[in-house]
Amino acid sequence: MGRRLPPPTAFTLADKYRLILGALALALGVVILWRTMQIAISPPAVLTGLAFIGWGGYRLWLGVTRLKQWMGRKQG
Amino acid sequence: MDDATALSPRTPVTTAETKNVELRRDVSVWGSYTWGYADVGADIYAALGLVIAAAQGLAPAAFVFAGLVYIMIGLAYTELASTYPVAGGGQYFTLRGLGDFWGFVAGSALLLDYTIDIALFAVASAGYMNFFSPWLFGTDIGKISIAVGPFADIKIVWLAETMLLIAFLIWINIRGVRESSLLNETLGAVDLILESSVVFFGFVLAWNPQLLLSQWTDALQTLPVDRFMYGSSLAIISFVGLESISQAAQETRRPATIIPRTSIALIFTVFIFAVGFSTVGLGILPWQRFAENLGDPVAELARAIPFLGIIAGPFAAVLGATILLISANTGVMGASRLTYSMSQLHLVTRWLDKVHPRFHTPIRTIMVFSLMGALEAFLSFLTPSALDTLGNMYAFGATLGYTLVFISLIVLRFKDPYSPRPYIMPVNLKIKRNGRAVDFPVFGVLGMLGVSFILFEVILTHEIGRIAGPAWVLLCIVYYVIWRHRNRLPLRGNVPHDWEQEQIAVLTSAEEFELLEDYREALRRRDKKINGSNHNGSSVAAPNGVHPRR
Numbered sequence: 001m002g003r004r005l006p007p008p009t010a011f012t013l014a015d016k017y018r019l020i021l022g023a024l025a026l027a028l029g030v031v032i033l034w035r036t037m038q039i040a041i042s043p044p045a046v047l048t049g050l051a052f053i054g055w056g057g058y059r060l061w062l063g064v065t066r067l068k069q070w071m072g073r074k075q076g
Numbered sequence: 077m078d079d080a081t082a083l084s085p086r087t088p089v090t091t092a093e094t095k096n097v098e099l100r101r102d103v104s105v106w107g108s109y110t111w112g113y114a115d116v117g118a119d120i121y122a123a124l125g126l127v128i129a130a131a132q133g134l135a136p137a138a139f140v141f142a143g144l145v146y147i148m149i150g151l152a153y154t155e156l157a158s159t160y161p162v163a164g165g166g167q168y169f170t171l172r173g174l175g176d177f178w179g180f181v182a183g184s185a186l187l188l189d190y191t192i193d194i195a196l197f198a199v200a201s202a203g204y205m206n207f208f209s210p211w212l213f214g215t216d217i218g219k220i221s222i223a224v225g226p227f228a229d230i231k232i233v234w235l236a237e238t239m240l241l242i243a244f245l246i247w248i249n250i251r252g253v254r255e256s257s258l259l260n261e262t263l264g265a266v267d268l269i270l271e272s273s274v275v276f277f278g279f280v281l282a283w284n285p286q287l288l289l290s291q292w293t294d295a296l297q298t299l300p301v302d303r304f305m306y307g308s309s310l311a312i313i314s315f316v317g318l319e320s321i322s323q324a325a326q327e328t329r330r331p332a333t334i335i336p337r338t339s340i341a342l343i344f345t346v347f348i349f350a351v352g353f354s355t356v357g358l359g360i361l362p363w364q365r366f367a368e369n370l371g372d373p374v375a376e377l378a379r380a381i382p383f384l385g386i387i388a389g390p391f392a393a394v395l396g397a398t399i400l401l402i403s404a405n406t407g408v409m410g411a412s413r414l415t416y417s418m419s420q421l422h423l424v425t426r427w428l429d430k431v432h433p434r435f436h437t438p439i440r441t442i443m444v445f446s447l448m449g450a451l452e453a454f455l456s457f458l459t460p461s462a463l464d465t466l467g468n469m470y471a472f473g474a475t476l477g478y479t480l481v482f483i484s485l486i487v488l489r490f491k492d493p494y495s496p497r498p499y500i501m502p503v504n505l506k507i508k509r510n511g512r513a514v515d516f517p518v519f520g521v522l523g524m525l526g527v528s529f530i531l532f533e534v535i536l537t538h539e540i541g542r543i544a545g546p547a548w549v550l551l552c553i554v555y556y557v558i559w560r561h562r563n564r565l566p567l568r569g570n571v572p573h574d575w576e577q578e579q580i581a582v583l584t585s586a587e588e589f590e591l592l593e594d595y596r597e598a599l600r601r602r603d604k605k606i607n608g609s610n611h612n613g614s615s616v617a618a619p620n621g622v623h624p625r626r
Contacts, residue, residue, distance in 0.1 A: 017265075021272065025348075028276055032355075035279075040289040044136035048355040055348050 019063035025056025116317035123314035125373030131307025133295030142311035148523030150343035173484025184552035193407030194449030201400035203371025207393035332498035411445035472545030482524035
């Protein structure tokens with residue numbers, strides 16, 4: 001299965017981008033679900049909202065993990 | 077997507093008969109991701125209008141259906157590209173799994189896609205340029221048409237623009253002018269930001285769930301099943317470009333470590349944007365608006381966002397025109413790489429490898445396949461919708477090629493259990509065969525069934541694709557039979573290859589030394605077992621999790 005990448009040597013622009021995008025996607029998923037619940041529930045909207053929450057959550061988790069790894073490496 | 081390290085221009089293909097091409101491995105994690113994104117992510121600019129025009133309010137469902145199949149295709153490519161990090165892509169995997177003939181068939185399907193790629197994305201790029209024509213010329217020049225004989229609606233200006241773009245691509249490729257990897261990375265990143273902004277601000281500022289629901293309900297009641305099938309089969313074109321994963325694999329340092337990570341991130345990003353675009357689009361505009369603006373659907377959508385639309389619309393048009401032109405260039409470059417790989421594997425003539433004496437570029441493949449793309453673009457303008465016709469053809473080539481790749485993935489699990497697989501598609505069944513336990517890929521079978529179903533949809537619903545696509549493949553097969561016969565090469569059998577030595581060379585060049593050791597160890601154990609010297613009854617584990625029966 002997948003090989004683990006070594007801990008990052010720097011917290012790059014791409015890592016920051018991943019964190020921001022993950023947070024925005026998560027927030028967007030919540031907005032989509034909230035708006036569709038308020039006005040008109042439709043399968044594509046619910047699916048898209050959940051997909052953004054899942055994807056954003058994953059990206060955010062990945063970004064935070066890399067941030068922790070980088071901080072651990074910096075301190076250690 | 078082409079890169080500074082790409083085959084065509086001034087790379088050491090100059091004496092193809094005597095030298096091997098060595099693509100420099102200098103693509104980073106971010107570079108690999110943005111490279112793929114600039115290629116696959118661009119497809120939505122062309123596909124959004126086509127799919128919504130066909131599937132109407134059910135377009136999100138069409139994207140989800142095609143997208144789920146695409147995810148499995150992507151995972152299959154991730155496994156194969158990290159196992160065999162060479163640029164040949166689908167054709168190479170199929171040849172290794174199923175032999176020369178089927179490798180050639182996969183190659184011919186992918187070649188069809190590369191020529192369509194040139195035509196389709198050049199047409200789409202010109203479509204986005206025409207977004208500005210009402211301001212510049214007071215009328216949409218893309219809609220100016222003439223009648224010639226039985227062809228009543230030839231969009232003459234759009235056709236001329238397309239031909240100019242293809243001529244430009246031929247010129248830059250023969251001259252050896254390349255995009256730099258920095259340009260690709262920048263465009264990929266800008267595209268990601270733009271697409272994220274359109275989706276984000278579209279949902280926040282303009283999206284109307286009521287409009288989406290009403291279009292969804294209307295389509296459920298009125299849309300014929302065959303139109304939905306047509307739409308979902310066209311949706312596969314918004315995910316085409318996965319070959320770039322293999323190309324990136326050849327040019328990435330330590331591909332086994334990097335490719336699985338970046339390609340999985342890429343696969344899910346593209347999927348979520350495709351579904352997000354259709355959902356936000358149908359909540360902002362009626363589907364008819366997309367059908368009327370097949371040439372620049374993303375710019376139309378961006379323009380409809382309040383406050384930002386005045387900037388986002390033109391910006392999306394400029395970015396769409398640029399990124400689609402680069403995607404069209406992928407076709408020129410991809411055809412060069414593919415024919416070179418096919419000629420090295422004795423599937424096509426080496427005549428195509430001839431390089432320009434001054435610019436050292438593969439002039440014959442550039443000319444032959446670009447002119448073929450130009451011819452396809454010209455013919456498509458004789459039909460009612462050029463984009464739709466080209467999308468038809470594209471879907472046929474892609475689904476045929478991907479079906480063969482899935483079959484190869486399954487076969488290779490049995491045929492080549494010794495090559496280390498840094499990534500294996502999830503969900504596998506352990507089965508025993510010839511004394512070994514093999515991971516049988518359940519998702520591989522599901523993916524094969526899914527993509528075969530889309531191929532079936534293409535044949536059932538694409539009036540042009542179901543004739544022109546198989547006709548192309550048959551023509552190629554006729555060529556294959558004649559060429560192999562003339563060169564006294566086996567027609568049904570295979571030219572002998574030393575795959576083990578090749579795999580060792582590939583892993584060495586990729587600097588995957590750990591995998592190389594795993595591979596050598598697996599081969600040593602296999603040889604011991606074959607020679608009967610391994611009598612201690614210990615488990616012999618291949619690096620991909622294949623175990624001999626105890």
